[in-house]
Amino acid sequence: MAQDRVYNFSAGPSMLPLQVLERAGAEITNYQGSGMSVMEMSHRSKVFDQIFQDTQAKFRKLMGVPEGYKVLFLQGGASSQFSMVPLNLMGRTGKADYAVTGNFSNIAYKEAKKYGEINLAASSEDRNHTYIPAQDQLKLDPGASYFYYCSNNTIYGTEWQYVPDTGDVPIVCDMSSDIMSRPVDVSKYSIIFAGAQKNLAPAGLTIVVIKEELAGQELPYTPLMMNYQTMIKKDSMYNTPPCWCIYMLGLVLDWLEEQGGVEGMEKIKHGKAQLLYDVLDSSRLFTCAAEVGSRSDMNVTFRSESAELDAKFVAEATAAGFTNLKGHRNVGGMRASIYNAMPVEGVEKLADFIRAFDKNN
Numbered sequence: 001m002a003q004d005r006v007y008n009f010s011a012g013p014s015m016l017p018l019q020v021l022e023r024a025g026a027e028i029t030n031y032q033g034s035g036m037s038v039m040e041m042s043h044r045s046k047v048f049d050q051i052f053q054d055t056q057a058k059f060r061k062l063m064g065v066p067e068g069y070k071v072l073f074l075q076g077g078a079s080s081q082f083s084m085v086p087l088n089l090m091g092r093t094g095k096a097d098y099a100v101t102g103n104f105s106n107i108a109y110k111e112a113k114k115y116g117e118i119n120l121a122a123s124s125e126d127r128n129h130t131y132i133p134a135q136d137q138l139k140l141d142p143g144a145s146y147f148y149y150c151s152n153n154t155i156y157g158t159e160w161q162y163v164p165d166t167g168d169v170p171i172v173c174d175m176s177s178d179i180m181s182r183p184v185d186v187s188k189y190s191i192i193f194a195g196a197q198k199n200l201a202p203a204g205l206t207i208v209v210i211k212e213e214l215a216g217q218e219l220p221y222t223p224l225m226m227n228y229q230t231m232i233k234k235d236s237m238y239n240t241p242p243c244w245c246i247y248m249l250g251l252v253l254d255w256l257e258e259q260g261g262v263e264g265m266e267k268i269k270h271g272k273a274q275l276l277y278d279v280l281d282s283s284r285l286f287t288c289a290a291e292v293g294s295r296s297d298m299n300v301t302f303r304s305e306s307a308e309l310d311a312k313f314v315a316e317a318t319a320a321g322f323t324n325l326k327g328h329r330n331v332g333g334m335r336a337s338i339y340n341a342m343p344v345e346g347v348e349k350l351a352d353f354i355r356a357f358d359k360n361n
């Protein structure tokens with residue numbers, strides 16, 4: 001056991017399971033008798049191909065990816081998907097629906113406007129993104145090429161508690177900060193994408209789950225590397241994929257399976273979040289940023305009565321071994337990101353710390 005590790009509440013890149021880090025450490029100079037590190041291998045080698053295929057299979061199994069969908073392991077971060085999605089799908093009808101419920105969906109919305117006519121299907125900006133619009137508030141266009149939303153708003157701490165019903169319009173979802181924290185019916189989506197560094201692996205890997213029939217309709221000027229079809233045809237190996245991150249994803253998926261998979265995670269994650277929300281709701285000093293009914297189980301946003309007291313909280317928490325609790329500048333206050341790898345014990349200890357701080361200040 002690494003004795004000197006802190007409870008790291010970073011929003012991303014964020015903590016990885018200790019067991020995963022230890023296994024990667026043990027294998028770092030000589031991967032399973034190959035005489036080299038995974039970082040030093042050809043991506044076309046037999047050894048790496050096995051890692052790649054195993055990781056693909058584990059991901060498909062744990063995420064429940066049906067036939068007809070391809071899983072891509074790409075680079076460029078979730079942010080490159082903000083361009084890739086419209087470049088590849090807008091050609092269908094020339095227009096798309098976007099729900100803007102936070103920072104990243106807003107960036108995606110603005111980027112998509114370069115490529116077509118964008119309908120703002122919903123926005124939570126009127127109350128500083130503290131809530132998720134209900135189904136009957138969505139202004140949907142049946143002629144849209146696709147409907148786009150972000151299932152968990154990492155910065156504001158809100159999370160969609162339902163999958164929007166869009167009729168026949170394909171759904172595209174940014175799941176960067178809640179992927180594999182709960183079961184998802186993949187068949188309801190046409191594209192799911194996620195940067196791996198929140199819940200799955202180190203930074204550098206972007207996972208795209210795409211219904212294959214949607215590829216091949218890209219705009220004519222789509223860059224080669226931003227064409228889903230290029231990557232589907234070459235099984236994510238048109239160029240060098242993020243090999244090390246794919247290997248690390250495989251280790252995280254082994255760990256996830258031991259925890260009972262996404263079903264196991266769902267049971268744990270809601271309890272972890274509820275522990276913090278309960279302490280905050282019953283405190284004198286703190287209020288939660290997100291409205292009840294829209295609160296995220298992944299990113300808990302809260303604040304005290306003043307910026308000075310917030311700063312004192314963050315400083316004392318850091319000294320006590322709870323790091324990265326300062327909120328994003330768009331929201332202020334504090335944010336505790338409690339992804340899959342954050343142990344229940346870390347959340348319990350943070351809850352105790354909040355309770356004590358509330359009493360002593």
Ligand SMILES: *Cc1c(COP(=O)(O)O)cnc(C)c1O
Pocket residue numbers: 012076077078079080104150152153154174175176177195196198
């Ligand atoms: C972190 C994050 C992003 C940006 O991810 P990058 O990989 O840094 O581009 C996009 N969407 C959501 C929901 C995020 O949490």
